[in-house]
Amino acid sequence: MARLSLWIPPFSPDYSGAAAVLFDLKTVTAMHDGSGCTGNYTSYDEPRWYGSKAGIFCSGLRRIDAILGDDEKLMKKMTAAAADLKPDILALIGSPVPMVIGADLKGIAAELEERTGLPSFGFDTTGTAYYDQGAYLAGTALMDRFTKLPKSGRQTDRHQVNILGALPMDFGNGENVEALREILEKNGWEIGLTFAMGYTLDELANAAEADVNLAVSRFGYRMAVYMEQKFDIPFVCGFPAGELQEKRLLAALQKTAEMGTSTVLKDRCPGAAHEKVSEGKKETFLILGEEVMANAIRNVLEEHFTGCNAVVGCLFGREQALARDCDLELKTERQIKEAMNSDEYKTVIADPFLEPLLEEGSKKSFMPLAQYAVSSKLGEQEAAVLAGGRFEQWFKKGKIRRMKQ
Amino acid sequence: MSGCLEHTLHYSSPGHGDWGVVRVGMLAPESVQLFVCPAACGRHGALGAMKQGFKNRLFYLYVTQSDIIEGYDPLIPDAVDEVLAALSVEPRVFFVFVSCLDDLVGTDHEALLALLFERHPKIQFRIGRMNPISLGSKTPPPVSIQNNLYSLLEPADGQDDGINSFGNLDRIADSSELYAFTRACGAKEFRHISQYQTLAAYQDMAKSRANLVLLPSGLQAARQVRERLGIPFLFVPITYDPEEIAADYRRMWEFLMPEEEWNGFPGLLEARKEAEEEIQRARERIGSLPIIVDASAVTQPFGLAKMLISYGFHVVRVEAQECASFDKEHLEWLLKEHPEVELSQPEHHRAVLFDRRIEESLAIGVEGAYLSGSRYVADLFNDEGMFGYDGVKRLMRLLTEAVKAPTDLKALINDYGLVI
Structure with missing residues (x-):
């Protein structure tokens, strides 16, 4: 049974991605559901929820409203909340029931905009896709509406960069994003928009002023492609895990800003390895998770281990432009399990919740690296900051654990 | 206090939630659960189950949009x-859970159950529903899951003198005088x-001669069991008012011992005295510290x-999204006698303004604590284990303990592993 999951929890869904993109803004957002979908987001997909004042709510959809298609009730609740909370934006986020009944969220949003005068959005998320897709829906809709064309031609002397693709599902509580910002600022880059963790509507409006975009996740890559097409801003796609990769990425940013040619840092780095390993003891890794971060980990491992063979297993979809030929798209628990137990890899790097998929008696090493889209706050103990030299610190901590020998 | 309860967009605070249908369903002995739903619908339940240690009994079949259109x-x-x-x-029990959208697509559950029984005659199959769009109906998820649990009871050969407690998810604490009372x-x-x-x-529960329903989510199941197995029930919602507790014991006696005159059950007077002494001690210790009473606790x-x-005590606020029919009399008393007590809906959209903070306060329940920013929190959820005068004593000790040191509320909420 292809879609049967015996152990792994469902991953963060599209509606959580859309909500996460709206989190920083002053909105009244309703997730159009009974309560559980909102609960997924607030309880398990949004580490920023505790202590926040984000205006993301549940519509309180009930069966009779779904059957009768009573949109008026939803609109009244939205306008009442808007009157009290004075938001900049109204938004409706879909879930499985609106999908089934064919709710016209965009149409309702248009009616809300008519009534309130506030920019209003409807996102047709369904709960059947992953977070990055919902984030992309929301991200592009917001940019379409708010991001202004640059005032003049690109000014490469300003050194302004946007970070695209920062979501809690990939970056948890945001420490990795903060470490990245420090690296960029220390190296003379002015950061425009950090999308979507820690940004303002003004920064979104001025995002097209940047010289270059840095895409740090698959969601970020898709946003970068969108911005390249719409605003002619080139991008670098990668994450600076490890000291050498930090230099590589900074050089790529500089070059891309100057030359205007976008770059995906997915290929083997020509730099020499620190540690030589003898023939026959070649290190082989399977890195499971989000594609851009997994690529970054592979790049740094290849620098450390000569002849290292590392394959990325994409859990949330394989983006052809980000993948090497050997990389895997793993859509089901069975596929993930087969890959993890393949003789081709000695070490598996993955969220700790995947560890039980290794077979009894496996001789493989397992290196836990939590991703919020998988293990949420339950995996926080195994989360790591990988930006710059922090990767080496994490790797040398000896967190590799031998399995069930 | 204004008694006006509004229907608004729902704010979902970090302290919002409860056991969820997964954990309640896991009370069924030798049971497993298969959720058939879009992947998204299962995430909170699965992570909650991992937190609670049940994930090895919980499985998922993710349905796609095509499956939904074609019928899964x-x-x-x-x-x-x-x-x-x-x-x-x-397993001996197998729950096939469906989600909200199943209410709208017309899955033939009866045919499915017949087929499953034919394939696996030693297993009891049930259709579980995780459908919060049914909240507000007669059979929302907390009720339907209890109906399922007690539907597993089959007609017994004979009746014994046992008594069941229904509705409460946690067993009543051993220290409660209720045990001595039922023995009497x-x-x-x-x-x-x-x-x-x-x-x-x-x-064994099918052999019992009576059901005491202590939480309202078990009422419908108790009615079904009365119809099916002939076991009568009495609804005795948990209260902390000594006067009401005394009346409840009398009601229970008259229900359980209709032939016997109420004799006051000797242990009860002593238990009430102790409870009132505990109330007095707590009152002295807590003084005039503002108290917030939250519906997540009781x-x-x-x-x-x-x-x-x-x-x-100095109660300043009640946090409750709605008022149950059996609690309405109390609400009316508060409205009349103490209009200064504030009624706040924790899910109201205005809750997100956080403009009614009372940091120097004691909250009974985590959601009220979160919304008010209370420094002190009495760790009580869903009346767990409480009943009668023992419940009063334990609650008073909880309050007294709570004001000794500020509470790490975030840790407390995380430990609960709440599911919405």
């Missing part, structure tokens, strides 16, 4: 087979579903507020 019924029997093949011990009513055993490890042993938040005010 045909996928389920093979998925059930595959789950069973993966288990080292065959002739019951050798006061039974609760959580004490059974096997489906066969669980059938079934009758207005009743608890009334009781506390009556004994001299």
Whole structure:
């Protein structure tokens, strides 16, 4: 049974991605559901929820409203909340029931905009896709509406960069994003928009002023492609895990800003390895998770281990432009399990919740690296900051654990 | 206090949630659960189950948009087979859970159950519903899951003198005088579903002569069991008011011992005296510290507020999204006698303004604590284990303990593993 999951929890869904993109803004957002979908987001997909004042709510959809298609009730609740909370934006986020009944969220949003005068959005998320897709829906809709064309031609002397693709599902509580910002600022880059963790509507409006975009996740890559097409801003796609990769990425940013040619840092780095390993003891890794971060980990491992063979297993979809030929798209628990137990890899790097998929008696090493889209706050103990030299610190901590020998 | 309860967009605070249907369903001995739903619908339940240690009994079949259009019924029997093949011990109970959208697509559950029974005659199959769009109906998820649990009880060969407690998810604490009371009513055993490890042993509850329903989510199940097994029930919602507790014991006596005149049950007077002494001690210790009573802690938040005010505590707010019918009298008393007490809806959209903070306060319940920013929190959820005068004593000790040191609320909420 292809879609049967015996152990792994469902991953963060599209509606959580859309909500996460709206989190920083002053909105009244309703997730159009009974309560559980909102609960997924607030309880398990949004580490920023505790202590926040984000205006993301549940519509309180009930069966009779779904059957009768009573949109008026939803609109009244939205306008009442808007009157009290004075938001900049109204938004409706879909879930499985609106999908089934064919709710016209965009149409309702248009009616809300008519009534309130506030920019209003409807996102047709369904709960059947992953977070990055919902984030992309929301991200592009917001940019379409708010991001202004640059005032003049690109000014490469300003050194302004946007970070695209920062979501809690990939970056948890945001420490990795903060470490990245420090690296960029220390190296003379002015950061425009950090999308979507820690940004303002003004920064979104001025995002097209940047010289270059840095895409740090698959969601970020898709946003970068969108911005390249719409605003002619080139991008670098990668994450600076490890000291050498930090230099590589900074050089790529500089070059891309100057030359205007976008770059995906997915290929083997020509730099020499620190540690030589003898023939026959070649290190082989399977890195499971989000594609851009997994690529970054592979790049740094290849620098450390000569002849290292590392394959990325994409859990949330394989983006052809980000993948090497050997990389895997793993859509089901069975596929993930087969890959993890393949003789081709000695070490598996993955969220700790995947560890039980290794077979009894496996001789493989397992290196836990939590991703919020998988293990949420339950995996926080195994989360790591990988930006710059922090990767080496994490790797040398000896967190590799031998399995069930 | 204004008694006006509004229907607004729902704010979902970090303290919002409860056990969820997964955890409640896991009370069924020797059971497993297969959720058939879009992947998204299962995330909170799965992570909650991991937190609670149940994930090895919980499985998922993710349906796609095509499956929903074409009907996913045909996928389920093979998925059930595959789950069973993966288990080292065959379960006796198998819940196939469906989600909100199933209410709208017309899955033929009866045909499905017949097919599953034909394939696996030793297993009891049930359709579980995780459908919060049914909230506000007669059978929302907390009710339907209890209906399922007690539907597993089969007609017994004979009746014994046992008494069951229904509705409460946690067993009443051993220290409660309720056990001595039920023994005085002739019951050798006061039974609760959580004490059974096997489906066969669980059938003892079908032999009991009466059901005491302590939480309202068990009422519908008790009615069904009365119809099906002939076991009568009495609804005795948990209260902390000594006067009401005394009346409840009398009601229970008259229900359980209709032939016997009420004799006051000797232990009760002493238990009440001790409870009132504990109230007095707590009152002295807590003084005039503002108290927030939250519906996440107790079934009758207005009743608890009334009781506390009556004994001299300084209740300033009740956090409750709605008012249950059996708590309405208390709400009316508060409206009339203490209009200064604030009624706040924790899910109201205005809750997100956080403009009613009372940091120097004691909250009974985590959601009220979060919204008010209370420094002190009494760690009570859903009346767990509380009943009678013992419940009063334990609550008072909780309050007294709570004000000794500020609470790490975030850690407390995380430990609960709440599911919405």
